[in-house]
Amino acid sequence: MEQENPEEIMKFLREFISFENEGEMSFPEIRNVVDSIIPIFYKICPSIRYKLKEAEEMQNFKQTIHYVCDGCGIHNVAEISWEEDKDERYISVYETFLPLLWSLCYFVLYTYDNCYAIKTQSDDFDGKLNFDEPGAKLALKLWNFGRNLKEIVKKWPEDCAKPEDESAIVLQANALFCYGMCFILYHEVGHLLLWHLNSAPSIQQEKDADDFAIEKSLAYQFDIPQELETAKNGMVLALISLCLLDSLAGRDDVIHPNTEDRLLNALNKMQLADESITWMIAAYGILIWFNEFKFEEIFEKEYDTPKSYFDAVIKRFKQELDG
Incomplete structure (x- = not known):
């Protein structure tokens, strides 16, 4: 060639x-x-x-x-x-939408390592998290800014992390954000290349566009395994961000599939090992979604594998939503 x-x-x-x-x-x-x-x-x-x-x-x-x-x-x-x-x-x-996705990427990165992973390893873990550590407080402040953009536009908080910062965690957040946005763009390109624009929108078209985006996002042969993991985690967080916007469209949206089903479809197509950290990132994102819907904040400690933990979280969440 x-x-x-x-x-x-x-x-x-x-x-x-x-x-x-x-x-x-x-x-x-x-x-x-x-x-x-x-x-x-x-x-x-x-x-x-x-x-x-x-x-x-x-x-x-x-x-x-x-x-x-x-x-x-x-x-x-x-x-x-x-x-x-x-x-x-x-x-x-x-x-x-973009600050919401970026603030979610940063919030997950910071609090997963510093609040969630450490806390769940403690023998006295009571199932609830707190964000008393200064960096966690700022990460939470940034996330509250991002998610509140659904209703009101405010300036970026001066004392919070920004994409132009050069810290390692910001560079990681930028990478997650970019891969998440690539998935969203490939979804839209999928509508175009699958000739969806000449017919009425449907749930099947949305599923097909998701599959197109997943296929394109995962087809590349990454030289560095960590970059493939970043691409998968970015896709997961993009879908979690759409989950968080579900409350805008409501659960009766007749065009788009339920967003948690879109997330499950993507995770299944990734062919993840049961021990993959991506299951934990997805579970953590779902638990953040729990908080958005004002459900009880309980973080289970015991699990056999990251996948079994995710399965338990998503099962409980679907029960809460549909019950």
Whole structure:
């Protein structure tokens, strides 16, 4: 196979999935890390640029992403938009969702290691967590800022971590965020390339777009095992963030599958070992979701494997939701 010209690749990256601001930014703190999504998006599936070129010719797809800054609380994540007067389609990403996802990535990273994992190993663990440690307090403050963007837009907390910081945990959060956003973008690209836009939306279309995104996100042969783990965990946290937005659409959404079912589908397709840390990250994310729905905060201590722990958590959560 002929090798691709690096100059042509960079030209493509500049012309496609370049984010065009639409409106005045509310969160400049996250704008730079958004641009880091582009090379990861391409690296995961280099051939996608040829598919998108076909879509440009056959479906009037404009090869840019509109970065929608409307100053409103979270009302959308991403979508394929249609500009009627030009008969053009393009991807729209909504700015206010991004701090929610990033703050979730940071909160999970910090509190999983410093509050959850350590606490559950203690013999006197009572099933509840606290965030008295200063760093945990700031992580919780950041997470409260992110999740409250569903209702009100406020400035990024000055004393909390930001994507431009250079600490190791921020770099990890940035990586999780980028892989999570790649999954979301591939979901939207899936709608485009599977020709969903010419018919009425349906649950089956959403499942097919999820499967497309999962397949593309996992197909890449990562040289470093930890990077594959980061990609999987980023996908899980992206789906957890959508779970947290479930309360906006309600449980009677007739277009999208229940988000916990989307999470289970992704985890099953990852073919994880029972001992994979990704099961624990998913379980921890579900337990954060428990708190969002004001359920009793109980964190089980005893489990045989991370997968058995996750199975117990998701079973209990579905019972709470459906009961």
